[in-house]
Amino acid sequence: MSVSVPLVRWTENAPLSARWHSESGFPPPRRLIVADDRIRAATAHRLLAEGTALLWRGDYHGARQLLAALSRRIDRKAPQQAPSAAETFHRGRRFRAHRARVLGRLLVLLEPDHSLALRRAPDVRSACTDAYGPPSGPTLVPLRELLGVLGAHQWREKGVPVPALADARIHPHYGVFAPVRGEYVELVAEAPLPTVSPGCGTAFDLGDSGTDAGALPAGRTGLPCGTAFDLGTGTGVLAAVLARRGVRRVIAADLSPRARDCARDNLGRLGLADRVTVTGPELYPPGRAELVVCNPPWLPGRPASALDQGVYDPGGAMLHAFLAGLPTHLEPGGEGWLILSDLAEHLGLRTRAELLGAIEEAGLKVLARTDTRPRHPRATDPGDPLHAARAAEVTSLWRLAVR
Structure with a gap:
């Protein structure tokens, strides 16, 4: 079944039209006028705020x-x-949404080959093909989103070094959350793997997205986990960590086709494609496992873009689905690892009692918890309106088991 692509029509010496594409889900503009370097910022702001889109025909750097x-x-x-x-927090989100809508009305036209026919424009064809797919005719896009595409292309080319992988690089694709906050990766890299009976074992890792408070239960003997599942894999970084730690087989899944392509790319670069299978879009695959790892988005809320899906989880849906499904996907004696920031608690979006209640309601118990402090710049920025909450934030690995 074909999907209808919105068209935008305008007059510029002659009637013209182009496909509309917005990664933020903005609707096509109802009113559009052509603008160039002669327009003043005050005039542009008034028009954009009123809902009129500006199609830029001037100098690229002027735009x-x-x-x-x-x-x-x-x-x-x-x-x-x-x-x-x-x-x-809520005021800030509303303001950022308004800001994105207004700025998202400054548009550029991608030519049929994804090129940008503006003075001093860079070659954007490769970056646009990576983000949008093969060109299929002239396309109008918000300039702000195009700049994000170009920035993401640089991330993809250079990659992000991951200390837990001996500084091997993970290459995030456009729309896939990059593992720049390494503390959650380190938690997975350092936590003791459950051991299983010889000849069996499956580990599930759900999500790409301190001091050890406990040790393995007394009497646990056997071999390290033999197979791993990585659900919500994103870039595939946690699947790679589990494989590098000696888990013999990893099955990584994600809802997003972009994420699945990204994970395959990274696992191939790391030489792990023969040990890691990427699938989706289910949260849990069939079967049971000795280990299930989940790093869900840490803030309850509706994502405003594809990249936001790594941060915002509407109603905590992924968190609750992980907890609810864990008892039926764990082998006897297996563990579930929940990697979760407590920022939502400091923002008043979720309480610790609600989290513990959800764990108990799912028929689970807490074996131990390992905590670490985030090291990203915003955690130490006193000018951030949410500085107090960010400064108090702790990221934890909760080791869970069936009661």
């Missing part, structure tokens, strides 16, 4: 300068800190 000037104008009206962290 970037206009976008920066518009960003500064909008940021002058950023919300002040609210009495509570939760309200500050």
